[in-house]
Amino acid sequence: MIVLLLILIPLVGGLISFLLKEEKTVRSWAFLVSLAALAVSIWGLTTEASSGELQFSAPWMGALGSSFSIGLDGMSHLLCLLTTVSYSIIFIATWKSHYTKAHNFFGLMLLTAAGLIGVFIATDALLFYFFWELALIPVYFLCSGWGGEKRIPVTFKFFIYTFSASVLMLVGLLYLYFQTPDRSFSIESFYALNLSNDKQSWLFWLLFIAFAVKMPVFPFHTWQPDTYEQSPTATTMVLSGIMVKMGIFGVIRWVLPVLPVASYMWGDVVMGLAVAGIIYASVIAMQQNDLKRLIAYSSIAHIGLMAAAIFAEHKTSMQGVLIQMFNHGINILGLWIVVELIERQFGTRKLSELGGIAQKAPALSILLVIIALANISLPLTNSFVGEFLMFNGIFNSEATKYNILFAALAGLSIILGAVYTLNMIQKIIFGNTSNLTEKTYDINLNEKIALGLLVLIIFSFGVFPQPLLNLTEGFADGILKKVDVAKLITQL
Amino acid sequence: MNTLILSALSGVIMMFSSFLLKSKSAVRILAHLLLGAIIILNILELKSIHFVEFNTQSMMVFDRFALLFMLVANLCTFAFFLLSAKDIEKVGVHYGDYFALIFFILSGVVLVASFKSLLILFLGIEIISIPLYILTGSDKSSLKSNEASLKYFLMGAFSTGLMLMGIALVYGATGTFNTAAMQWGDKVPVLIIVGMMMLLFSMSFKVSAAPFHFWTPDVYDGAPTVFTSFMATIVKAAGFIAFMRLFEDAFGSIRNEWKLLVAIIVAATLFIGNISAVFQQSVKRMLAYSSIAQAGFMMLAVYSLNSEAKEGLILYTAAYSIATIGIFAVLIRMKDYTIEGFNGFAKSHPVVAVSLVIFLLSLAGIPLTAGFLSKFYMLRATIEAGSLWLAIFAVLMAAISAYYYFKLIQAMYFKDGSDTQSIEISGGFTYSLLGLSFFTILLGIFPNLLTHWLYF
Numbered sequence: 024m025i026v027l028l029l030i031l032i033p034l035v036g037g038l039i040s041f042l043l044k045e046e047k048t049v050r051s052w053a054f055l056v057s058l059a060a061l062a063v064s065i066w067g068l069t070t071e072a073s074s075g076e077l078q079f080s081a082p083w084m085g086a087l088g089s090s091f092s093i094g095l096d097g098m099s100h101l102l103c104l105l106t107t108v109s110y111s112i113i114f115i116a117t118w119k120s121h122y123t124k125a126h127n128f129f130g131l132m133l134l135t136a137a138g139l140i141g142v143f144i145a146t147d148a149l150l151f152y153f154f155w156e157l158a159l160i161p162v163y164f165l166c167s168g169w170g171g172e173k174r175i176p177v178t179f180k181f182f183i184y185t186f187s188a189s190v191l192m193l194v195g196l197l198y199l200y201f202q203t204p205d206r207s208f209s210i211e212s213f214y215a216l217n218l219s220n221d222k223q224s225w226l227f228w229l230l231f232i233a234f235a236v237k238m239p240v241f242p243f244h245t246w247q248p249d250t251y252e253q254s255p256t257a258t259t260m261v262l263s264g265i266m267v268k269m270g271i272f273g274v275i276r277w278v279l280p281v282l283p284v285a286s287y288m289w290g291d292v293v294m295g296l297a298v299a300g301i302i303y304a305s306v307i308a309m310q311q312n313d314l315k316r317l318i319a320y321s322s323i324a325h326i327g328l329m330a331a332a333i334f335a336e337h338k339t340s341m342q343g344v345l346i347q348m349f350n351h352g353i354n355i356l357g358l359w360i361v362v363e364l365i366e367r368q369f370g371t372r373k374l375s376e377l378g379g380i381a382q383k384a385p386a387l388s389i390l391l392v393i394i395a396l397a398n399i400s401l402p403l404t405n406s407f408v409g410e411f412l413m414f415n416g417i418f419n420s421e422a423t424k425y426n427i428l429f430a431a432l433a434g435l436s437i438i439l440g441a442v443y444t445l446n447m448i449q450k451i452i453f454g455n456t457s458n459l460t461e462k463t464y465d466i467n468l469n470e471k472i473a474l475g476l477l478v479l480i481i482f483s484f485g486v487f488p489q490p491l492l493n494l495t496e497g498f499a500d501g502i503l504k505k506v507d508v509a510k511l512i513t514q515l
Numbered sequence: 516m517n518t519l520i521l522s523a524l525s526g527v528i529m530m531f532s533s534f535l536l537k538s539k540s541a542v543r544i545l546a547h548l549l550l551g552a553i554i555i556l557n558i559l560e561l562k563s564i565h566f567v568e569f570n571t572q573s574m575m576v577f578d579r580f581a582l583l584f585m586l587v588a589n590l591c592t593f594a595f596f597l598l599s600a601k602d603i604e605k606v607g608v609h610y611g612d613y614f615a616l617i618f619f620i621l622s623g624v625v626l627v628a629s630f631k632s633l634l635i636l637f638l639g640i641e642i643i644s645i646p647l648y649i650l651t652g653s654d655k656s657s658l659k660s661n662e663a664s665l666k667y668f669l670m671g672a673f674s675t676g677l678m679l680m681g682i683a684l685v686y687g688a689t690g691t692f693n694t695a696a697m698q699w700g701d702k703v704p705v706l707i708i709v710g711m712m713m714l715l716f717s718m719s720f721k722v723s724a725a726p727f728h729f730w731t732p733d734v735y736d737g738a739p740t741v742f743t744s745f746m747a748t749i750v751k752a753a754g755f756i757a758f759m760r761l762f763e764d765a766f767g768s769i770r771n772e773w774k775l776l777v778a779i780i781v782a783a784t785l786f787i788g789n790i791s792a793v794f795q796q797s798v799k800r801m802l803a804y805s806s807i808a809q810a811g812f813m814m815l816a817v818y819s820l821n822s823e824a825k826e827g828l829i830l831y832t833a834a835y836s837i838a839t840i841g842i843f844a845v846l847i848r849m850k851d852y853t854i855e856g857f858n859g860f861a862k863s864h865p866v867v868a869v870s871l872v873i874f875l876l877s878l879a880g881i882p883l884t885a886g887f888l889s890k891f892y893m894l895r896a897t898i899e900a901g902s903l904w905l906a907i908f909a910v911l912m913a914a915i916s917a918y919y920y921f922k923l924i925q926a927m928y929f930k931d932g933s934d935t936q937s938i939e940i941s942g943g944f945t946y947s948l949l950g951l952s953f954f955t956i957l958l959g960i961f962p963n964l965l966t967h968w969l970y971f
Contacts, residue, residue: 153882167929175929187914194906197898
């Protein structure tokens with residue numbers, strides 16, 4: 024029941040938003056809806072899994088072997104929590120932003136949330152695909168409708184790119200469906216499959232490319248910096264904070280346990296791509312003068328690390344990925360809020376034109392420094408825990424022969440990350456004030472609240488990550504039991 | 516059978532209606548009433564209630580598949596009437612005649628949906644084609660329309676000749692016209708193969724599959740837009756039903772002989788249709804090429820020939836016809852047919868724009884619309900038939916199709932027109948459009964509403 028509410032609240036709330044006329048009303052309404060969804064997902068935390076409240080199944084398209092079945096487990100719960108927390112904070116942070124046709128904007132935002140939550144909780148492959156596409160459509164309209172100057176071609180590229188990749192996934196899912204003995208799309212039937220190595224090998228790419236584009240993993244990333252740059256900030260937050268997690272989630276849920284042999288066989292290739300992407304993106308991030316593009320490339324580097332950690336198929340790295348999915352969402356949200364603030368105040372995102380904000384806006388500067396340090400994953404911040412676990416897992420991985428090489432190269436990401444992040448801080452906060460930053464005023468109350476909440480989350484999970492670890496431990500074990508690396512190694 | 520009689524009769528009634536009824540709206544209402552009666556008869560037949568029994572000498576068989584397809588065709592025609600009947604008025608003076616021709620086409624549709632004899636197939640195809648030649652040229656003052664009509668007639672006559680030759684050869688080899696009774700030994704006679712090829716080519720021509728598609732863009736572009744809408748949907752779908760029936764009944768047993776050839780035709784159709792549609796500036800031409808591309812997808816049903824394909828084809832014809840009729844209904848009223856002509860359309864007509872978006876999403880195959888599920892059924896049938904590569908090729912082409920459908924959405928929503936066209940829209944028109952888009956979504960969530968008629 025809880026899980027059904029989780030999807031119905033944003034869906035119905037979004038549809039109602041379209042009917043509201045006043046910008047003020049619709050903004051408050053959207054915020055209320057996001058709070059309600061957050062409350063439900065927290066309520067879910069307190070519910071025992073055995074109570075059956077976290078699963079829901081209804082007959083739907085029985086002739087096709089598909090049913091409307093959704094459920095919450097460790098990973099999906101974490102991501103639903105991320106979605107609902109992020110949405111609440113996004114709405115707080117953009118409280119003062121004005122949109123033309125606000126009712127459409129908020130309606131589409133909430134529909135995106137429904138699509139995202141649907142992706143995370145679907146336990147039926149066809150239903151998963153439905154939500155996968157449905158999350159994309161409102162984002163397409165959001166970016167094209169409210170984005171920057173070049174929004175139309177950029178969003179179009181993003182859309183065609185992801186759409187092409189996901190139709191390939193559809194064929195892959197359909198093929199898997201025909202392999203199940205009971206002709207069913209349910210996740211249990213998929214997990215029970217035992218396919219030959221050849222089949223797994225090419226099915227892996229059919230599915231993986233869809234997820235790789237979404238993450239994005241090098242070399243499928245070319246849509247990402249442009250899209251982040253051109254989208255309205257609230258949508259960029261959703262895209263980079265939550266939507267990229269769809270890709271990582273997809274791999275963990277639909278690739279690793281279903282195609283364990285192929286994931287092992289292609290693991291080195293994917294890790295190689297991921298590590299190459301980390302270094303490539305970090306180097307490009309160092310050259311960027313535009314704040315949004317800098318953060319976009321930094322996100323590619325962070326996601327690359329997560330992709331590598333998945334295919335390390337090690338328990339600590341798996342847990343690290345799960346935790347980092349949450350933490351990365353929180354950190355990048357903070358960075359985008361700051362970008363939004365800077366852009367609104369100075370009308371520019373160019374690092375070369377900024378500087379000296381520390382003197383004028385101390386509160387903003389302090390919060391920005393904390394979030395930036397979390398982005399470098401300094402100890403005591405939330406992402407330290409996740410990244411440490413991931414490096415640990417990659418280093419100790421049995422699934423790859425190049426574990427030390429990969430760990431060392433991926434480890435560069437921390438150093439490179441420090442270079443571009445600190446460089447960014449230096450150029451924004453310190454130094455002399457420029458003409459633009461002369462008249463800086465400090466941040467508004469709503470932004471203070473949003474950033475404050477984020478910093479609170481950063482510190483609390485940095486110091487005490489146990490709740491996240493508890494939530495994900497059982498899940499990581501379960502996945503790795505299905506993959507069973509030790510057995511694969513002896514077999515192949 | 517009852518449906519056939521009534522639709523033929525309706526054609527005759529409509530022919531004479533112009534003498535008796537002076538006002539155009541009376542003619543229109545009469546057409547609606549007659550079509551309504553046909554639909555009711557059709558539903559009754561589906562429920563196995565017949566008013567008149569005929570012995571068709573096993574030349575026709577009214578199984579559920581045939582009846583259900585007839586129902587879909589009739590309902591789509593009804594939607595077409597609701598949206599565009601008034602626009603038929605503007606084509607020329609012979610208002611009643613156009614309706615008469617459409618009713619004759621509908622009786623042809625019944626024939627091709629239910630034939631068991633090659634003769635009936637031939638009759639059906641001809642009864643559909645000849646009124647279409649007239650409708651294409653009905654805008655007498657337009658040179659383009661005349662050209663299209665002549666072109667269509669010449670090409671159509673040629674392909675009909677091919678079909679007759681094919682039928683003759685098949686008859687020569689088997690001694691029967693009955694598709695179910697055809698027999699040959701272990702070795703397939705050459706006559707059968709040649710005859711089958713000729714039938715394959717002429718049917719491909721009728722459904723505008725590549726490389727027999729060259730007439731399509733010109734004819735669709737030249738014909739008055741109202742009739743393009745009818746030709747591109749109901750008539751094309753009828754062609755596919757005939758195609759599938761023919762190859763299932765007569766040549767199903769020698770599938771290996773034609774499988775590869777049909778696969779090549781499917782791939783070529785998808786490729787040419789989609790790639791050409793990308794470069795079109797006129798929405799009307801774009802829809803013409805898109806109809807070729809969609810034909811490629813429908814042809815997957817002919818390729819796979821299993822029960823999934825049957826369900827899929829019914830769903831596909833419904834989804835595709837509804838969406839295309841809806842888009843055409845708006846296009847008819849526009850003055851400027853280019854994609855730029857739609858700039859800023861969402862601002863001036865928000866409700867109509869929303870339903871257009873739903874139709875376009877359905878054509879592109881986005882989940883939650885009937886278009887997605889129909890494509891899904893087709894892919895399922897194709898993979899079931901063992902051809903994964905064709906399925907992969909088809910979805911990649913579907914991804915390309917998203918490009919040109921979304922270009923129209925972009926124009927409507929995100930581009931500002933300097934002189935946004937405003938079109939006359941009545942309340943009834945808007946509600947009919949909304950109703951159709953509602954059906955598109957309903958079928959996208961509960962396809963069983965339609966497909967369960969095949970079994971119960």
